Amino acid sequence: MKPEWVFDFIAVFPELIQPVLQFGPLKRVIEAGTLKVRLFDLKKFADSPKEIDDYPFGGGPGMVIKPEPIKRALEKTAWGYVIYLSPQGEKFNQELAHRLLEKRHLVFICGRYKGIDERIVGRYVDMELSIGDYILSGGEIAAVVVLDVLGRLLPDAMGNVDSAKSDSFENRLLDTPYYTRPREFEGMKVPEILLSGNHQEIEKWRRKEALRRTLLKRPDLLENIELSPDDRRLLEEIIKEVLAHERPHNKGN
Ligand code: SAM
Numbered sequence: 001m002k003p004e005w006v007f008d009f010i011a012v013f014p015e016l017i018q019p020v021l022q023f024g025p026l027k028r029v030i031e032a033g034t035l036k037v038r039l040f041d042l043k044k045f046a047d048s049p050k051e052i053d054d055y056p057f058g059g060g061p062g063m064v065i066k067p068e069p070i071k072r073a074l075e076k077t078a079w080g081y082v083i084y085l086s087p088q089g090e091k092f093n094q095e096l097a098h099r100l101l102e103k104r105h106l107v108f109i110c111g112r113y114k115g116i117d118e119r120i121v122g123r124y125v126d127m128e129l130s131i132g133d134y135i136l137s138g139g140e141i142a143a144v145v146v147l148d149v150l151g152r153l154l155p156d157a158m159g160n161v162d163s164a165k166s167d168s169f170e171n172r173l174l175d176t177p178y179y180t181r182p183r184e185f186e187g188m189k190v191p192e193i194l195l196s197g198n199h200q201e202i203e204k205w206r207r208k209e210a211l212r213r214t215l216l217k218r219p220d221l222l223e224n225i226e227l228s229p230d231d232r233r234l235l236e237e238i239i240k241e242v243l244a245h246e247r248p249h250n251k252g253n
Contacts, residue, residue, distance in 0.1 A: 003036035004104065005154060008077040009143050010070060011110035012052060014039035016140035020148060025157035032156050037147070040076060045069035053113055062114035070109060070120050080105030082126045084116065085139035085146070089128030094169035096129075097149045108146065110139025172225045174213040176206040208234045216242070 009017055021030060021037055029035040043049040046069040053063040074082065081103040090096065100106060109116065109125070121128070131142045151157055158164050168175040179190040193205045211234050214221050227235065 001033045004034050005101070006036045006038070006080065006105045007147060007150070008038045008040060008080065008105075008107040009110060009140075009147075010040045010042055010073040010077070010108065011138070011140050011143065012042045012065070012112045013138065013140050014041050016138075017143055017147065020144050025152040025154075026148065029151055029154045029157045034154050034156060035151060038077070040073045042069050042073060045072040045076070056114060064114050065112060065116040067117040067120050070116060071124070074107065074109075074124055077107045080107040082107045082109065082124055084109045084111065084121055084125040084128045085131070085142040086111060086115070086121075086128040087130050087133070087135055089130040091133075092129055092131050092146060092149070094149070094167075097146075097153060101150060101153060106150075108139070108143050110143050112138040169221075171210070172221055173210045174218055174221070176210045177213070204234075207231070208238065211235055212238045215239075 011017065017039055020026060026035075026037075030037060042052050042065070046052040046066070051066065052069050053065050056062065056064050081100075083100075083106060085108055109120070129142075129146065131145050136142055152164060164170065166175060179194060183190050183195070191205070193201055196202065207230075211231060215235065215238060
């Protein structure tokens with residue numbers, strides 16, 4: 001059976017990526033044949049393992065990964081949508097993850113040292129992708145993050161499909177709070193509504209709490225979504241509750 005998605009990773013240390021393939025949703029989609037992951041060890045594409053990097057022209061500290069081994073590895077992947085994992089790239093998020101999955105064959109280049117020769121970026125890279133505004137030692141760790149995010153969105157990755165759909169950012173809101181047994185922990189009780197068995201009311205409570213968290217923790221997310229009249233009503237309730245809660249503290253200030 002032909003896999004529906006192929007993710008290739010070109011890296012100096014593919015061993016860093018290998019272990020994550022053996023657990024959870026990723027293991028499930030690979031075993032189901034939905035996803036094929038191939039790891040390409042850059043050292044094997046150099047004239048000798050010591051020749052994957054060289055000094056930067058113009059001088060300065062650090063080494064640069066040479067273009068030829070990357071080109072040879074790219075040829076071996078048979079070319080897909082080529083992504084260079086780079087702190088200078090487009091910032092990764094849940095929405096972008098869904099868009100990337102529209103391409104069935106993704107090829108990730110993981111840099112190391114000062115990075116890769118710019119001519120590879122200019123000629124062969126379709127997109128640069130960053131996992132955040134900080135510098136990792138190598139693209140392998142970024143690859144693991146992206147791989148995990150993409151893998152769990154594939155069909156059959158999750159035991160329960162609806163679980164991923166309610167996660168933070170999927171509805172452009174943060175996820176609702178969760179509780180499990182025991183019903184009481186250190187004097188703190190589980191919200192009564194969750195024990196009521198009234199699923200309609202539980203759903204309404206969850207939506208309201210998701211809106212509350214988003215408003216309090218990530219109000220920027222609310223700027224980009226169209227709220228239904230019900231959501232607007234819930235938000236008004238939340239704002240009143242928050243203001244009422246704040247008032248006693250302000251007394252006497
Ligand atoms: N000199 C590069 C710069 O400042 O843009 C950073 C090089 S970094 C030490 C080595 C490699 O780690 C990069 O080539 C890239 O593949 C990867 N990397 C580091 N930070 C990353 C990030 N935030 N997102 C994605 N990849 C990253």
